[in-house]
Amino acid sequence: xxxxxxxxxxxxxxxxxxxxxxxxxxxxxxxxxxxxxxxxxxxxxxxxxxxxxxxxxxxxxxxxxxxxxxxxxxxxxxxxxxxxxxxxxxxxxx
Numbered sequence: 001x002x003x004x005x006x007x008x009x010x011x012x013x014x015x016x017x018x019x020x021x022x023x024x025x026x027x028x029x030x031x032x033x034x035x036x037x038x039x040x041x042x043x044x045x046x047x048x049x050x051x052x053x054x055x056x057x058x059x060x061x062x063x064x065x066x067x068x069x070x071x072x073x074x075x076x077x078x079x080x081x082x083x084x085x086x087x088x089x090x091x092x093x094x
Contacts, residue, residue: 039077041089047074048093056086 044059053059063075078086 037073039073041081041085041092044074044077044086044089045092048089053090053093056083056090059086059090 047053047062048059051058051062053062059074060078063078066073067075
């Protein structure tokens with residue numbers, strides 16, 4: 001009854017920008033964490049070659065050291081992918 005038809009409302013640039021900004025925040029008003037890039041076996045292989053790592057234990061110690069410095073990528077890779085992917089990276093690095 002006298003209400004405008006909202007199904008055909010044109011989207012303006014300001015409305016789109018505002019909606020994107022609201023989407024970047026969670027319910028409490030804090031910004032959402034942006035997803036970190038995933039580390040691949042190839043990336044780990046490059047790290048292994050650069051650091052001259054020979055064993056899985058050396059790689060775990062490197063990941064622990066990086067984690068204390070605030071870099072969680074390598075430790076996350078080891079935890080998520082398990083021994084097969086880590087062994088594959090070690091084998092490829094040789």
